[in-house]
Amino acid sequence: MKTTETYTKSGAGTRVEKAKARGTAQKEPFMKPEPQKEHEWLQKLVGEWTFEGEVTMEPGKGPEKFTGTETVRPLGDYWILIDCQSKMASGSETMAIVIGFDPQKKRFVGAYIASMMPQLWIYDGSLNADEKVLTLNTEGPDMTAEGKMTQFKDVMEIKSDNERELTSQMLGDDGDWHEVVTIHYRREK
16 A cells, blocks of 8 residues: 655644555544433333233234233443244244434434344334333335335333333324234333
């Protein structure tokens, strides 16, 4: 690699100028930003949880009940990782979620994957004014038409330190939001 040196008019460039020209300048040290209140809000979810829920798999059919466990752990000060195991009549499923807050966007961000589907769900959301409800918007497969995508929103509500609820809603062709999943969580640890 060829290096060059930069000199001032007097021909005596500074050490920093020479280092910059060679591509070896000292970089400013990385400053770890302070966690924001949204990051702290996510930490409320950390723990071991059990849950009971209902999902409507097909229009016109009754909901299917399921149960499961969920482990929510922090990834540093900015993210949470959620590992979920559920049991339905149709079998067991595994899901993983990562959620954080992006201070540049001023939005919650994340992703959801599940063993039952190849879809990666990308989250974008916000807290309500009283900071009890986090709404995560995403796009996913329309349950009413194969190959069609539609809008979803997952709404997490903290009921108390030891109880929370999630509802997942799908935007229908009629322009209305239809609830497809409801889950009630209880903290174990």
